[in-house]
Amino acid sequence: MAKDRTSFLCSECGAVQAQWAGRCPECGEWDVLAPFTEPAAGTDPVEARIASTDPRAPAPTARPITSIELGEVPRIASGIEEVDRVLGGGFVPGASILLGGDPGVGKSTLLMQIAGALSQSGGVVLYASSEESAAQVRLRADRLGATSQSDASERLLVLAETDLGRILAEARRVNPRILLLDSIQMTWLGSSGGGTDASRAGAGAASQLRRCATELALLAKQTGITVLIVGHVTKDGQLAGPKLLEHLVDVVLAFEGDRHHRHRILRGVKNRFGSTHEIGLFQMTGDGLESMSEHSVHFDEDERPSPGAAIVPTLAGSRCLLAEIQALSATGFLGSAKRRASGLDAARLAMLIAVLEKHGGLRLADQDVFVSVAGGLRIQEPAADLAAALAIAGVHAGRALPPATAVFGELTLSGKVRPASGADQRVSEAIRRGAHSVLVPASQVEDLPQDQAVRVHGVHRLVDALEHLIALPSSRLEGALPGQVESSGLPLEDDVAPFGASR
Ligand code: TYD
Ligand code: MG
Numbered sequence: 001m002a003k004d005r006t007s008f009l010c011s012e013c014g015a016v017q018a019q020w021a022g023r024c025p026e027c028g029e030w031d032v033l034a035p036f037t038e039p040a041a042g043t044d045p046v047e048a049r050i051a052s053t054d055p056r057a058p059a060p061t062a063r064p065i066t067s068i069e070l071g072e073v074p075r076i077a078s079g080i081e082e083v084d085r086v087l088g089g090g091f092v093p094g095a096s097i098l099l100g101g102d103p104g105v106g107k108s109t110l111l112m113q114i115a116g117a118l119s120q121s122g123g124v125v126l127y128a129s130s131e132e133s134a135a136q137v138r139l140r141a142d143r144l145g146a147t148s149q150s151d152a153s154e155r156l157l158v159l160a161e162t163d164l165g166r167i168l169a170e171a172r173r174v175n176p177r178i179l180l181l182d183s184i185q186m187t188w189l190g191s192s193g194g195g196t197d198a199s200r201a202g203a204g205a206a207s208q209l210r211r212c213a214t215e216l217a218l219l220a221k222q223t224g225i226t227v228l229i230v231g232h233v234t235k236d237g238q239l240a241g242p243k244l245l246e247h248l249v250d251v252v253l254a255f256e257g258d259r260h261h262r263h264r265i266l267r268g269v270k271n272r273f274g275s276t277h278e279i280g281l282f283q284m285t286g287d288g289l290e291s292m293s294e295h296s297v298h299f300d301e302d303e304r305p306s307p308g309a310a311i312v313p314t315l316a317g318s319r320c321l322l323a324e325i326q327a328l329s330a331t332g333f334l335g336s337a338k339r340r341a342s343g344l345d346a347a348r349l350a351m352l353i354a355v356l357e358k359h360g361g362l363r364l365a366d367q368d369v370f371v372s373v374a375g376g377l378r379i380q381e382p383a384a385d386l387a388a389a390l391a392i393a394g395v396h397a398g399r400a401l402p403p404a405t406a407v408f409g410e411l412t413l414s415g416k417v418r419p420a421s422g423a424d425q426r427v428s429e430a431i432r433r434g435a436h437s438v439l440v441p442a443s444q445v446e447d448l449p450q451d452q453a454v455r456v457h458g459v460h461r462l463v464d465a466l467e468h469l470i471a472l473p474s475s476r477l478e479g480a481l482p483g484q485v486e487s488s489g490l491p492l493e494d495d496v497a498p499f500g501a502s503r
Contacts, residue, residue: 006035007035008020008021008033008034008035009033009034009035009206009207009210009244010024010026010027010029010032010033010206015027017033020033020035021033034205034206034207035207073092073273074092074093075087075088075089075090075091075092076090076091076092076093076118076123076177076178076226077089077090077121078090078091078114078117078118079114079117079118079120079121080113080114080117080291081291082266082280082281082282082291082292083110083114083266083280085278085279085280085317086253086266086267086268086278086279086280087251087253087268087271087273087274088268088271088273088274088275088278089274091178091226091228092226092250092273093177093224093225093226094220094221094223094224094225094226095220095226095227095250095251095272095273096213096216096217096220096221096226096227096229096248096249096250096251097226097227097228097229097249097250097251097252097253098184098213098229098231098245098246098249098251098252098253099111099228099229099230099231099253099254099255100230100231100232100233100252100253100254100255100269101230101232101233101254101255101256102232102233102256102259103232103233104259105255105256105257105259105264106255106257106264106282106284106289107182107183107230107255108131108132108140108182108230109140109144109284109288109289110255110266110282110289111127111180111182111228111230112127112137112140112141112144112146112288113144113146113288113289114178114180114228115127115141115146115156115178115180116141116144116145116146116147116148116152116156117146118177118178119146119152119153119155119156120149120152122155123155123176123177123178124155124157124174124175124176124177125155125156125157125176125177125178125180126157126159126170126171126174126176126178126179126180127156127157127158127159127180127182128158128159128160128161128167128170128171128179128180128181128182129158129159129160129161129182130160130161130162130167130181130182130183130186130187131182131183131186132160132182133160134158134159134160137158137160138158141153141156141158143287143288144287144288145287145288157174157176162186162187162188163187163188163189163190164187164188164189164212164215164216165189165190167179167181167187168215168216168219171219171223171225172219172223175223175225176225177225177226178225178226178227178228179216179219179220179225179226179227179228180228180230181216181227181228181229181230182230183229183230183231183232184209184212184213184216184229184230184231184245185209185231185232187208187212188208188212189208189211189212189215206244209244209245210244210245210248213229213244213245213248213249214248216229217248217249217250229249231245246269246270249270250271250272250273251268251270251271251272251273252268252269252270252271253266253267253268253269254266254267254269255267256376256378257282257284257376258376261375261376262283262284262285263281263282263283263292263375263376263377264281264282264283264284264289264376265279265280265281265282265376265377265378266279266280266281266282267279267280275317277316277317277318278316278317278318279316279317281321303403303404304403305400305401305402305403305470305472306400307394307395307397307398307399307400307472308326308327308328308329308391308392308394308395308400309324309325309326309327309391309394309400309401310324310325310386310387310388310390310391310394310401310405310407311323311324311325311387311405311406311407311430311435312325312379312383312384312386312387312406312407312408313406313408313425313426313427313429313430313438314377314379314381314383314384314408314426315381315383315421315422315425315426320422320425320426320429321377321429322406322429322430322433323373323374323375323377323379323384324373324374324375325344325371325372325373325374325379325384325387325388325391326371326372326373326374326391327369327370327371327388327391327392327394327395328369328370328371328395329364329367329368329369329370329392329395329396330367330368331366331367331368332366332367332368333366334365334366335365337364337365337366337367337368337369338368338369338370339353339368339369339370340368340369340370340371341370341371341372342371342372342373343372343373343376343377343378343379344371344372344373344378344379344384344388345380348382348385348388349369349371349388351413352385352388352389352392352411353369353392354413355389355411355412355413355415355462356389356392356393356462358415359414359415359461359462359463360389360393360415360462360463360466361463362392362393362396362397364392364396367396369392371388371391371392381420382410382411382418382420383408383409383410383420383421383426384408385409385410385411386407386408386409386410386411386417386439386459386462386465387407387408389411389462389465390407390439390465390466390468390469393466393469394469397469398471398472399469399470399471399472400469400470400472401468401469401470402436402437402468402470403436404434404435404436404437405435405436405437405438405439405468406426406427406430406435406437406438406439407438407439407440407465408420408423408426408438408439408440408441409439409440409441409459409465410441411462415461415462415463416460416461416462417441417442417459417460417461417462417464417465418441419441419443419444420441420444423440423441423444423447423448424447424448424449426438426440427440427448427456431455435455436455437455437456437457438455438456438457439457439459439465439468440456440457440458440459441458441459442458442459442460442464443458444458445458
């Protein structure tokens, strides 16, 4: 067997270096490298520990794939529909799950709601808190209704403890259906059971995190207890010690959302038992997190068209959500214009601006451009290109899409509109939510069911889509001074002037 060797681990970014340095070469942070003993290459630390616990176990032998029996993966429904959706049907016994998210996003709230729901469906739950006192945990549980059934609350056990050794021992003794740990950063593990002050002080350090996660994953595999661990996110949005923990656990979930807004999104980042396509939607209310089966964008025909906004039906797993993309442009400095994207990829935004300049005839070189997705959603699919481009073009030219219009399609560098997957699902969702017209890639119009096709406009190129932007009469331009709009040289025929007419 190969020998273990000592490497140096960055506590900020999780990168591993062969030699110590004052500054991490990966993330550039100072004084973050700490020595740790890396297991020999190719060994999964959890598997290695399991193997080492039973030296008499027969060595596995290779066999034909078809001779392997397929067992159904058993699932324990969490009792919260949106959580089960992301997990692919519920918790798998013996799985270790890492739940990451910014401070204040609602991780402890979600954890306690899961604890309440599972104990009410008959399971024993062990809630280990290393951050809050038992009384604080009780207070939150009462507030969230997790203790509303007296027989169920007997099964909800709370342990306020930072010593992971004791948490593990208690979990083995109680043998709960699920162990919830809030949070791993605040726990520590002594070198041989008993803790030293040095290891306590090292709680949250990379080597401690790794050891704690390994022990938790091991507990899960050996006992069949599902382990759900909360992990904090560092300032640049990475799960603390990302590379460190992610490969030690079976499932990584990210809980996202802006603490100033109510919407929260639970996303699968890694899932050994299912896909990572599904997302769970919640909103934070006074009574905790509420599952949302639908996102809140609705089309309203009477709403005034607003330049700088476009609605895209975007696919998230098996469902389609309507997202509003908003754009703002303002005069900046040629050569150093700002481009900021929130909820969209920044590199994609830069590309869209270039395409708008080259193939849409817009002059944006000296314009600061800001684009964001409303409601804290994050869109990664290129099908949102056309909506983002129309929002930018609209706000730049003071034009808007007609009311109740949805738009989707990928833009190529040559200014063409490429088809997007799931076109009919997108169109029917837009229509169901009240859209009157939908701009779709021209090549997909024929594939759409006939009854939908009446409201559908196919677009071949970016310029075709720009034609759908309409000029707004001065009264509709909020804040515009009289005469300002006329002087911009745009024609003002109410709702009909095509974009191209101004050029
Ligand atoms: P919390 O779960 O403590 O976040 P985290 O564990 O991720 O740090 O909750 C964060 C916020 O949620 C907190 O600022 C208060 C708010 N909140 C509600 O709005 N309603 C509730 O019922 C609860 C429990 C919290
Ligand atoms: Mg918390």
